[in-house]
Amino acid sequence: MSGTHSHTVAFVRDTMLPEQDPPASEVGAVGWMRHNLFSNWFNSILTIASIAAIYFVLAAVIPWILSPTWEGTSLSNCRETLAAAGHGDAHGACWGVIKERWIQLIFGFYPSHLYWRPIAAFVLLGAALAPVLFSDKVPSQLLIFSALYPFIFPWLLWGGTIWMPIAALAGFVIGGLLFKVLSEKASTLIGVIVAVATAVIWWLFLAAPVAGIVDSILPIGIEAVESRKFGGFMLSVTIGVVAIACSLPIGIVLALGRQSDLLIVKYICVGFIEFIRGVPLITLLFVASTLLNIFMPPGTNFDIILRVLIMVTLFASAYMAEVIRGGLAALPKGQYEGADSLGLNYWQAQRLIIMPQALKISIPGIVSTFIGVFKDTTLVSIIGLLDPLGLSNAIRADANWNGIVWELYGFIALLFFVFCFSMSRYSMYLERKLQTGHR
Amino acid sequence: MSTLTDPPKEQFRLSMLLYDTRYRSGTIQVIAMFGFMLLAAWLINNTLSNLAALGKPIDFGFFSEPASYDINQRLLEYTSRDTHLRAALMGLLNTLVVAVLGCITATVLGVIIGVLRLSSNWLVARLMTIYVEMFRNVPVLLWIVFVMAILIETLPAPSAFRGESPEATMSLMDSVAVTNRGVYIPEPLFSRSLGDIHLLGQSSLRFDVSLDLIAILVVLGLSLWAAHRVTLRANRIQEATGDRPKTWHVRTAIIVGPMLVLLIALGFHLGYPALKGFNFQGGTHLRNSLIALWLALSLYTAAFIAEIVRAGIMAISKGQTEAASALGLRSNRIMRLVILPQALRVIIPPLISNYLNLTKNSSLAIAVGYMDITGTLGGITMNQTGRELECVLLLMLVYLAISLSISAVMNWYNEAVKLKER
Structure with a gap:
């Protein structure tokens, strides 16, 4: 058979042809462009239009950015420099204002010899967040420092006696001890109620006098800084960080309340969350600036930053509650049932089984809530606080810099962009990491 | 020999409010309700006494x-x-x-x-x-x-x-002026207007409804409905015979025709912005x-x-x-x-x-x-x-x-x- 076959086929190739290079139009830069930029007529039009748009934007912006005015002392001085350099009238940025005022845009009117304190506070913030954010790379013993940090942070920023944050911390210690003793001796419920009540009484009536007495005996402290000296980017970060840190526990409680079977508790939580989420932040800031003192006992007078912090915290906690509720809802029902079948009670189940998983799922949501709150802190300029946007108006009121617009807005936008963009990238990284963990 | 007896009836004790899951949720809710009311009462009380001290009782008369x-x-x-x-x-x-x-x-x-x-x-x-x-x-x-x-x-x-050779010109055939005080666009005007209806008399919520607008909306609604009927009829014919009659020209005519007639009847024209003074x-x-x-x-x-x-x-x-x-x-x-x-x-x-x-x-x-x-x-x-x-x-x-x-x-x-x- 094979013999006949070999006779019928005239020629059989027994060596492979050498591989040929692909056509020049399909590889390298040309091929890439054909595939990605000019694959059909519509894409070609889009590409050309985009290139034209990029060219026009860059042609306008780059000479403006590259203007030699870093040494300018006033707007008119900048214009002279520009005219001397042949830049044409006013077509160029006046960077002198940024060079002169960038410190103010970042720190507001915070005393300059104390700049190390906000810097230290935010560096330590990174250290405190590290064990939470990068849990696989940082030893978990640092968590103790994270727990103490909420008391170090306000002390570093506002200064004053060290006994005040210690007294505030003591409230938690007293409450925790009472809860531990009572929940063993009597019931958990009594323990919770008594511990919370005692801690609240301690903070409201005893903490300040006790701290005062101890301070008069053993004065340890650093120079106090008034709230009205806070400003600039530091103020935004402070409001954002405090609001998120305080809203996390409140948000957890609200989310649990919204999920609970207890009707009254549930409706109180739903009412609070929906009310806060239904009104714009600016109305809550109006409450902070005009009404909060009316709601408090006669004679109380908070300073405006504290009032804003309270309202922004309430605002953030409603959003946080929804994020955490999403995390709770995403847990499979088997987790709840498994906890029940182990005989754990509600709080044990929450603490050991539910919350660690639910919080882990909701970290990307928490980060994006944080970005949102951080961006929303610019709204405090409307009620007269000197955040970067408020400061930009103040700088423009200076006769030297009257008429400066783009440089200031651009600088502020850049600061916010760098901060928010890196946070959102982190959140994406986290999402990817968590996804692999779950599948 | 065994006898069936009811399980012993448990006496209700006060401590069951805390330890018995049947009652505990009730206890928690009562406490939560109590705490909430206390907070609300405290806030309202503070507010009322503060307002009284300021001499500003709640009053919507300023409206x-x-x-x-x-x-x-x-x-x-x-x-x-x-x-x-x-x-x-x-x-x-x-x-x-x-x-x-x-x-x-x-x-x-x-x-x-x-x-x-x-x-x-x-x-x-x-x-x-x-x-x-x-x-x-x-x-x-x-x-x-x-x-x-x-x-x-x-x-x-x-x-x-x-001026004769202005630095800026109006766009879209001299109908839109884009200035640093805002944008001026043409407004619709009716030379044979049907007039307005004044609602709610002289009260603060009074508003006028233009009869022209109502006429336009009514005609538009009717013609859209008619066009929809044409589509439905085409669907029926398609289901019965398998051929779908062409409907787009009929539908366009039904929607555009009456509207044009109405606009001409009302004397519709555009009022263009023009530079007067400053x-x-x-x-x-x-x-x-x-x-x-x-x-x-x-x-x-x-x-x-x-x-x-x-x-x-x-x-x-x-x-x-x-x-x-x-x-x-x-x-x-x-x-x-x-x-x-x-x-x-x-x-x-x-x-x-x-x-x-x-x-x-x-x-x-x-x-x-x-x-x-x-x-x-x-x-x-x-x-x-x-x-x-x-x-x-x-x-x-x-x-x-x-x-x-x-x-x-x-x-x-x-x-x-x-x-x-x-």
């Missing part, structure tokens, strides 16, 4: 007093002699105007950008990513003041349009504040909507498209019948919550001086009358009502498109 401030961008007729209530109404309408305009443009932009981000064109996809990241990561308030600054600083002043007269004046707010809110929200649209399209698996084309559907039908209904189920809920965000963000109008409800009721009225409590509470209630009605729509939609399983 009937004259507002004595002007609102330059408004929908209804208003003078500074009108009451605070009417000023607040103007503000509410302004809020709704900018919210509706913003939602429309943000949706259009967002869909375009979201689709382009998925484009196979490398450059366009990158550019759209830059757009989204740029707008999402900078505060919306900054965008609003930034757009306002662009409008004021870069556009020509009305005086630049004057400023443009005639036409509709859209002020910078409205345009800056509208533009900034649209651009900002479009970035979020683009991400939603992208996620919605990516959520539909490729198998759906392939299965649909295996059934023999054409590509536009695949989009309309298979992809869109599924993608919309993913897209619409977050889209509506972004509309809600846009509406709430429109309260930042106060930064550029657009007189929305925050600028009137929560701004000048509050500062003039000193009635902070009443004004801020009402302001919150208004926004709450808007938000709750938007979320009611969302819940209704979610119910309607929910996957009906078993």
Whole structure:
């Protein structure tokens, strides 16, 4: 058979042809462009239009950015420099204002010899967040420092006696001890109620006098800084960080309340969350600036930053509650049932089984809530606080810099962009990491 | 020998309120209720005693007093002699105007950008990513003041349009004037107008309804209905015979014809803006504040909507498209019948919550001086009358009502498109 076959086929190739290079139009830069930029007529039009748009934007912006005015002392001085350099009238940025005022845009009117304190506070913030954010790379013993940090942070920023944050911390210690003793001796419920009540009484009536007495005996402290000296980017970060840190526990409680079977508790939580989420932040800031003192006992007078912090915290906690509720809802029902079948009670189940998983799922949501709150802190300029946007108006009121617009807005936008963009990238990284963990 | 007995009846003891799960939830709720009432009572008591000390008992009488401030961008007729209530109404309408305009443009932009981000064109996809990241990561308030600054600083002043060889010219065949005081667009006018109906007499809530507008809406409604009947008839014929009669020319004629006749009968023409003195007269004046707010809110929200649209399209698996084309559907039908209904189920809920965000963000109008409800009721009225409590509470209630009605729509939609399983 094979013999006949070999006779019928005239020629059989027994060596492979050498591989040929692909056509020049399909590889390298040309091929890439054909595939990605000019694959059909519509894409070609889009590409050309985009290139034209990029060219026009860059042609306008780059000479403006590259203007030699870093040494300018006033707007008119900048214009002279520009005219001397042949830049044409006013077509160029006046960077002198940024060079002169960038410190103010970042720190507001915070005393300059104390700049190390906000810097230290935010560096330590990174250290405190590290064990939470990068849990696989940082030893978990640092968590103790994270727990103490909420008391170090306000002390570093506002200064004053060290006994005040210690007294505030003591409230938690007293409450925790009472809860531990009572929940063993009597019931958990009594323990919770008594511990919370005692801690609240301690903070409201005893903490300040006790701290005062101890301070008069053993004065340890650093120079106090008034709230009205806070400003600039530091103020935004402070409001954002405090609001998120305080809203996390409140948000957890609200989310649990919204999920609970207890009707009254549930409706109180739903009412609070929906009310806060239904009104714009600016109305809550109006409450902070005009009404909060009316709601408090006669004679109380908070300073405006504290009032804003309270309202922004309430605002953030409603959003946080929804994020955490999403995390709770995403847990499979088997987790709840498994906890029940182990005989754990509600709080044990929450603490050991539910919350660690639910919080882990909701970290990307928490980060994006944080970005949102951080961006929303610019709204405090409307009620007269000197955040970067408020400061930009103040700088423009200076006769030297009257008429400066783009440089200031651009600088502020850049600061916010760098901060928010890196946070959102982190959140994406986290999402990817968590996804692999779950599948 | 065993006897069946009832289990011993447990006596109710007080401690069971704490230890027995049957009663404990009741105890917790009573305590929570008690704590909540205590907090509320404390706040109300503080408020009342503070207000009494200030000599400002809660009183909404200021609403009937004259507002004595002007609102330059408004929908209804208003003078500074009108009451605070009417000023607040103007503000509410302004809020709704900018919210509706913003939602429309943000949706259009967002869909375009979201689709382009998925484009196979490398450059366009990158550019759209830059757009989204740029707008999402900078505060919306900054965008609003930034757009306002662009409008004021870069556009020509009305005086630049004057003279023999003006520096600036009107665009779109001399019908639109873009100046640094705002944009003037042509306004619709009727030379044989049917007149207005004045509703609610002289009260603060009075408003006029143009009979021309009603006539146009009625005719439009009727012709759309008739066009729909034509389509239905075509469907019936197609089902009976298999041939679908051509209907588009009949439908176009039904929609356009009566409208043209009506417009000619009413004497419809456009009133063009013209430079008189130092400023443009005639036409509709859209002020910078409205345009800056509208533009900034649209651009900002479009970035979020683009991400939603992208996620919605990516959520539909490729198998759906392939299965649909295996059934023999054409590509536009695949989009309309298979992809869109599924993608919309993913897209619409977050889209509506972004509309809600846009509406709430429109309260930042106060930064550029657009007189929305925050600028009137929560701004000048509050500062003039000193009635902070009443004004801020009402302001919150208004926004709450808007938000709750938007979320009611969302819940209704979610119910309607929910996957009906078993």
